[in-house]
Amino acid sequence: MSDNKCIHCGADCGAAPFIWEAKNFCCHGCKTVYQILNEKEMTQYYEIQPMSGIRIDIGQPSKKFAYLENEEISSKLLDFDDGNTSKVKFFIPAIHCASCIWLLEHLDTLHSGIIYSTVNFPRKEVFITFRNDQISLRQLAEMLSAIHYVPEITLEHLEGSKIGKTNRSLLLKIGIASFSFMNIMMYSFPEYLPGGDLLEQNFKHIFGWLSFILILPVVFYSANDYYLSAWKGLKHKIISIDLPITLGIIALFLQSSYEVFTGNGIGYMDSLAGLLFFLLIGKWYQGKTYQALSFERDYKSYFPVAVTVIVDGIEAILPIRDLKKGDHILIRNLELIPADAAIFKGKGNIDYSFVTGEALPVPKKEGEFIYAGGRQVGSSIELIVEKEVEQSYLTQLWNQNSSKPDSVSLNNHINDISQYFTATVLVIAFSAFFYWLTVDLATAVYVFSSVLIIACPCALALTVPFTFGSTMRVFGRRGFYIKTTDVVEQLYRTTTIVFDKTGTITFNRKVQIMFHGSALSADEEKTIRSMVKHSSHPLSTALYEHLPSQSMLEPQAYEEIPGLGITGILNDKRINIGSELFVTGSSTSENMKESRVYVSIDGHIRGFYSFMNTYREGLNQVINTLKKKYKLHLISGDNDAEKENLESIFGTESRLLFNQSPVDKKNYIIDLRKRGESVLMIGDGLNDAGALAESNTGISIADDVFSFSPACDAIMESSKFGQLEQFIRFTRSSFKVIRMSFLISLFYNVIGLSFAVTANLSPLVAAILMPVSSVTVVAFATFMISFIAFRKLRVY
Amino acid sequence: MEAIIFLIIIGVIVAAGFLVAFIWAVRSGQYDDDYSPSVRMLFENKPKKETETETDKPESKNEN
Numbered sequence: 001m002s003d004n005k006c007i008h009c010g011a012d013c014g015a016a017p018f019i020w021e022a023k024n025f026c027c028h029g030c031k032t033v034y035q036i037l038n039e040k041e042m043t044q045y046y047e048i049q050p051m052s053g054i055r056i057d058i059g060q061p062s063k064k065f066a067y068l069e070n071e072e073i074s075s076k077l078l079d080f081d082d083g084n085t086s087k088v089k090f091f092i093p094a095i096h097c098a099s100c101i102w103l104l105e106h107l108d109t110l111h112s113g114i115i116y117s118t119v120n121f122p123r124k125e126v127f128i129t130f131r132n133d134q135i136s137l138r139q140l141a142e143m144l145s146a147i148h149y150v151p152e153i154t155l156e157h158l159e160g161s162k163i164g165k166t167n168r169s170l171l172l173k174i175g176i177a178s179f180s181f182m183n184i185m186m187y188s189f190p191e192y193l194p195g196g197d198l199l200e201q202n203f204k205h206i207f208g209w210l211s212f213i214l215i216l217p218v219v220f221y222s223a224n225d226y227y228l229s230a231w232k233g234l235k236h237k238i239i240s241i242d243l244p245i246t247l248g249i250i251a252l253f254l255q256s257s258y259e260v261f262t263g264n265g266i267g268y269m270d271s272l273a274g275l276l277f278f279l280l281i282g283k284w285y286q287g288k289t290y291q292a293l294s295f296e297r298d299y300k301s302y303f304p305v306a307v308t309v310i311v312d313g314i315e316a317i318l319p320i321r322d323l324k325k326g327d328h329i330l331i332r333n334l335e336l337i338p339a340d341a342a343i344f345k346g347k348g349n350i351d352y353s354f355v356t357g358e359a360l361p362v363p364k365k366e367g368e369f370i371y372a373g374g375r376q377v378g379s380s381i382e383l384i385v386e387k388e389v390e391q392s393y394l395t396q397l398w399n400q401n402s403s404k405p406d407s408v409s410l411n412n413h414i415n416d417i418s419q420y421f422t423a424t425v426l427v428i429a430f431s432a433f434f435y436w437l438t439v440d441l442a443t444a445v446y447v448f449s450s451v452l453i454i455a456c457p458c459a460l461a462l463t464v465p466f467t468f469g470s471t472m473r474v475f476g477r478r479g480f481y482i483k484t485t486d487v488v489e490q491l492y493r494t495t496t497i498v499f500d501k502t503g504t505i506t507f508n509r510k511v512q513i514m515f516h517g518s519a520l521s522a523d524e525e526k527t528i529r530s531m532v533k534h535s536s537h538p539l540s541t542a543l544y545e546h547l548p549s550q551s552m553l554e555p556q557a558y559e560e561i562p563g564l565g566i567t568g569i570l571n572d573k574r575i576n577i578g579s580e581l582f583v584t585g586s587s588t589s590e591n592m593k594e595s596r597v598y599v600s601i602d603g604h605i606r607g608f609y610s611f612m613n614t615y616r617e618g619l620n621q622v623i624n625t626l627k628k629k630y631k632l633h634l635i636s637g638d639n640d641a642e643k644e645n646l647e648s649i650f651g652t653e654s655r656l657l658f659n660q661s662p663v664d665k666k667n668y669i670i671d672l673r674k675r676g677e678s679v680l681m682i683g684d685g686l687n688d689a690g691a692l693a694e695s696n697t698g699i700s701i702a703d704d705v706f707s708f709s710p711a712c713d714a715i716m717e718s719s720k721f722g723q724l725e726q727f728i729r730f731t732r733s734s735f736k737v738i739r740m741s742f743l744i745s746l747f748y749n750v751i752g753l754s755f756a757v758t759a760n761l762s763p764l765v766a767a768i769l770m771p772v773s774s775v776t777v778v779a780f781a782t783f784m785i786s787f788i789a790f791r792k793l794r795v796y
Numbered sequence: 797m798e799a800i801i802f803l804i805i806i807g808v809i810v811a812a813g814f815l816v817a818f819i820w821a822v823r824s825g826q827y828d829d830d831y832s833p834s835v836r837m838l839f840e841n842k843p844k845k846e847t848e849t850e851t852d853k854p855e856s857k858n859e860n
Contacts, residue, residue, distance in 0.1 A: 048839075098835045105836065121832040171822045179815040183808060206801065210808070 010051030045103045052099035054148040067306030067317045068138035087129045090151035095124040155303045173222040174280045180214040181273035188270040208260040211269040241418040248456025255449040271766045275458050278774045286465035286485050327385045331376045339372045339385045340392040346381030350374035355686045361538040425455040432757040450761040454752035459745035459777040466778050470785035471734045479717035487713045490697040492731040493678045500683035501636035506613035513546040517607010535566050573602040618722025625725045635660045666690035737784045741777045748773035
């Protein structure tokens, strides 16, 4: 390897790569994985997709999977267990390429206890069958972690939520509809050709009856969703698009059955089967979602399965459900705090980045109260549980049900149109009926059902699934994943946009450090860096990473004074680093709005470092374009240290709110909605969960879309934040495409209706017109969306 | 003309056979994952140990 890339993960190896067998590695972890695979002759892993490995930056808790030894927990996780062999399903977010599949399906080479393993790539899951006597569940999980495929086991997996069933039933419906469609078309074929009526009467009977039998499962099984949805709509006093479809299906079925029973032919059975086949395909296309992404997450998908409790000085594993008030729990480095608790022993250093998006961990002293959801960084701490998991502050916030309207009323635009559409069709049908009644009843009934048949808004109904479905795919390819196609419409209707500050418009885990005061020389910087190296305080760590990398000096004396700072002697100079009070001896006692670290060298106060959040790239531009069209709000849980900065970006029309609690945020959104605004909320942390659920569209922004994000309607890759405005604008184009498609289908309808009202609608005309109109509309919609996406949305 | 009737019956039976096969395939979860099998078939199988025989076991109950 001549270039300086890690052979395992492809990351830059930096100045001092780890070298093993003349191969470069970026870190020790990558090297270890390579060694494991090399030993088992599994380096084919790197041939399938070069540099496919996973790099783990963030450390893992040391005894992460100890809880898997607990009988109760492991029995819940196992899908099958007969004492000798067990089956288990792990969710592994790191699965990302063909090499991953290869490796995870060859786990049996890695350990003889594993019988076989299968990967479900879209869901990022691996099914493993293993021998109990050779490998335990815990060892299995640890082995996967050792090769950097860390299984994610949360409460949610323990309680086993079932998804994916509905998709199967839709596939079955499509299968049955297509089976009937193809066969009935064959029987209808003589009707399409000139001279078809010369066919013996016998055949007409047989074909008719065969078609009738074949259509039954289609009408009574494949189509039942439409009846249900039409009925639901009627109950809510909404005339949904499914109502005219249902009317059309009934008219088609009755008219055709009548013809079959009277021995006149086979009617419109082929059109009916075809119609449902196309409609169901549309539904399938619309419903194809991102399987590995979870939009419904609550605290269950975030919280661990078990926690270490201390009973009479002995550590034991306890499932989180059984945690009670007053329990002593032990939280190790990088473990999550599962319930509201107070520190009993040890120094807390809580990373709330998942909750608030705050970049720096918060130090906590003994006796202080800690909210659940934080992650301890540093040495182990002992806590006393104050509230049970279900009653904890944040858990309660997520458990409250939101007042979101159900999906029936969501499709506003199409339902508006469908109301007029249905009314017009009925008017035409009845006036034609009464007109032909003057001639004779049979023709009048025939014309009436013809109108309903031909006006069946197949093309109209296909427009929305295909336009929105394509839009959803276009967004997905560009790192913006929406939950359902309804979100497209919600985005389009947005009038107000609410931003969360920390973690949303600022970077998660990245602070901007600036020095204020008389400039420091390189030597002095080296001195400071050598000092803060010894401190585990989050600000010290951040400062250590910020200062340029140089050789280290060893302080002659070093002391850390908790809550104040560090002091020491280096090169015979006394160095004080810490709070203002500690370094300068006096505090301006002004309410501190930003984190500051003061430095004095040899008695001279040199100035201070300020720690600021960094804003996301493109923030200025995004806000500038958005504020022209929408009302913008910013709600932050933080103090108003950055108010001036933010005001200059957001402008004076926008409302900026600070010091807002999660409940405040949620109520603010509810308030906005009461005032008739259609709210788009963009947040990232668990503290936004309530607000995200209440808003019309909740977008959660995430660095890694497969890892945790709060329940929301859409997930956006954080690097795509700059394109937010483009995405919203794109939904306008989607609506334009829908309107144009409506015009096209209306055009076909007018032609069809002119046949129908003049009593000239033959099954042949219907059989041609309906598929042709559907295909045109579908082709038009999908093509236009991809074309506009190609023109307007750039892929970065 | 009886020939046509006969053929139609055969036609329906064959088609129904495929429908049943499709329903079985959907129910056994073969449509749940439409990506991994396409990759899996391209892997080269290096000669392996005796574990091979057990790989053929149906993986019926391991999902859902």
